Amino acid sequence: xxxxxxxxxxxxxxxxxxxxxxxxxxxxxxxxxxxxxxxxxxxxxxxxxxxxxxxxxxxxxxxxxxxxxxxxxxxxxxxxxxxxxxxxxxxxxxxxxxxxxxxxxxxxxxxxxxxxxxxxxxxxxxxxxxxxxxxxxxxxxxxxxxxxxxxxxxxxxxxxxxxxxxxxxxxxxxxxxxxxxxxxxxxxxxxxxxxxxxxxxxxxxxxxxxxxxxxxxxxxxxxxx
Amino acid sequence: xxxxxxxxxxxxxxxxxxxxxxxxxxxxxxxxxxxxxxxxxxxxxxxxxxxxxxxxxxxxxxxxxxxxxxxxxxxxxxxxxxxxxxxxxxxxxxxxxxxxxxxxxxxxxxxxxxxxxxxxxxxxxxxxxxxxxxxxxxxxxxxxxxxxxxxxxxxxxxxxxxxxxxxxxxxxxxxxxxxxxxxxxxxxxxxxxxxxxxxxxxxxxxxxxxxxxxxxxxxxxxxxxxx
Numbered sequence: 001x002x003x004x005x006x007x008x009x010x011x012x013x014x015x016x017x018x019x020x021x022x023x024x025x026x027x028x029x030x031x032x033x034x035x036x037x038x039x040x041x042x043x044x045x046x047x048x049x050x051x052x053x054x055x056x057x058x059x060x061x062x063x064x065x066x067x068x069x070x071x072x073x074x075x076x077x078x079x080x081x082x083x084x085x086x087x088x089x090x091x092x093x094x095x096x097x098x099x100x101x102x103x104x105x106x107x108x109x110x111x112x113x114x115x116x117x118x119x120x121x122x123x124x125x126x127x128x129x130x131x132x133x134x135x136x137x138x139x140x141x142x143x144x145x146x147x148x149x150x151x152x153x154x155x156x157x158x159x160x161x162x163x164x165x166x167x168x169x170x171x172x173x174x175x176x177x178x179x180x181x182x183x184x185x186x187x188x189x190x191x192x193x194x195x196x197x198x199x200x201x202x203x204x205x206x207x208x209x210x211x212x213x214x215x216x217x218x219x220x221x222x223x224x225x
Numbered sequence: 226x227x228x229x230x231x232x233x234x235x236x237x238x239x240x241x242x243x244x245x246x247x248x249x250x251x252x253x254x255x256x257x258x259x260x261x262x263x264x265x266x267x268x269x270x271x272x273x274x275x276x277x278x279x280x281x282x283x284x285x286x287x288x289x290x291x292x293x294x295x296x297x298x299x300x301x302x303x304x305x306x307x308x309x310x311x312x313x314x315x316x317x318x319x320x321x322x323x324x325x326x327x328x329x330x331x332x333x334x335x336x337x338x339x340x341x342x343x344x345x346x347x348x349x350x351x352x353x354x355x356x357x358x359x360x361x362x363x364x365x366x367x368x369x370x371x372x373x374x375x376x377x378x379x380x381x382x383x384x385x386x387x388x389x390x391x392x393x394x395x396x397x398x399x400x401x402x403x404x405x406x407x408x409x410x411x412x413x414x415x416x417x418x419x420x421x422x423x424x425x426x427x428x429x430x431x432x433x434x435x436x437x438x439x440x441x442x443x444x445x446x447x448x449x450x451x452x
Contacts, residue, residue: 046353071352149353
């Protein structure tokens with residue numbers, strides 16, 4: 001379970017969030033600029049909130065009232081960034097191995113290297129550099145890299161965003177098999193209701209910096225196109 | 226036109242002084258560049274100013290300060306001699322120190338700019354994968370800044386190779402010990418009938434610079450292609 005309380009003033013946005021998220025796949029749904037990515041940054045430890053509390057199960061990762069901020073590299077939170085952020089000077093294989101190297105002493109991860117490579121269909125890309133990958137391939141490598149670091153929670157920031165509809169069909173099946181096969185808590189940020197209605201066990205609507213827990217399975221939240 | 230063994234020895238000494246001077250200052254330059262590019266601390270602009278001093282001060286002043294600090298009776302020089310048995314004054318090692326100090330601002334500047342251009346979002350990605358700040362610097366920041374580090378090294382080497390004022394003030398002009406190309410050329414311009422000698426050394430000096438430039442261009446292009 002994830003306990004999340006954030007207050008943070010940006011130039012144009014006041015983030016004011018107070019929610020409890022169960023394990024499983026939670027969707028953060030809202031228009032762009034509503035504070036979804038900023039929320040993930042706080043959970044990952046990349047952004048220090050003005051005031052905030054982040055707890056996973058019994059462990060406190062951020063508690064500004066106690067001046068506690070566990071640094072990002074000690075949180076064991078996988079983050080699939082919207083812009084993938086593959087390391088450009090490393091090959092796909094080295095990118096996948098990057099987090100695995102630090103995770104070695106944490107015991108076995110949720111999935112083995114070879115199994116992941118075949119699940120995400122990355123075998124033929126391993127020796128390439130990121131500059132020679134398509135958009136969909138970037139996402140798949142970023143996803144695999146985050147998982148091989150053996151996270152206890154996975155943050156997905158618009159993993160299908162900015163991909164054309166046809167390319168989405170290229171990534172979506174992989175994502176689905178991961179959600180099915182790994183029992184890993186995930187927080188999935190998107191602005192597209194259709195993307196998560198079949199997948200999320202909980203939907204949190206984020207609008208203008210505020211969060212409201214919604215039902216996962218109703219049709220009345222139509223996509224705000 | 227023929228070159229004597231003595232001429233080539235001068236070139237050898239110059240290369241030795243410039244190489245040792247720049248390579249020895251490289252690790253310090255990287256640390257200072259990291260501090261200036263990524264550090265948030267009080268006194269950063271003071272550090273920046275101090276680093277740039279050798280670039281704007283008259284080289285004679287830099288040489289004089291080195292003499293006062295690193296001379297056998299200077300505070301640092303006496304310490305080095307007592308503890309490690311290292312003497313810099315009037316030795317080629319002192320010439321290397323002068324050359325390194327004079328190239329230092331150029332090196333720091335090039336490396337700092339290269340580090341500032343590394344996308345901090347990539348460093349965040351490394352952190353999210355478990356890399357500590359030190360590992361992130363070693364595996365992400367510095368590799369991505371490598372072309373800038375290389376060009377800083379070459380700039381500083383070029384500066385070191387031509388260094389004159391600080392060297393002659395600090396370690397004087399001793400044949401075979403501290404008389405580098407620049408100092409040798411100067412010496413022969415002061416000698417009656419030294420003209421042909423000046424020409425021979427000047428041509429050597431141009432040749433060395435030219436080869437260094439070509440080598441650096443080739444290296445930079447190779448790095449670029451590796452991406």
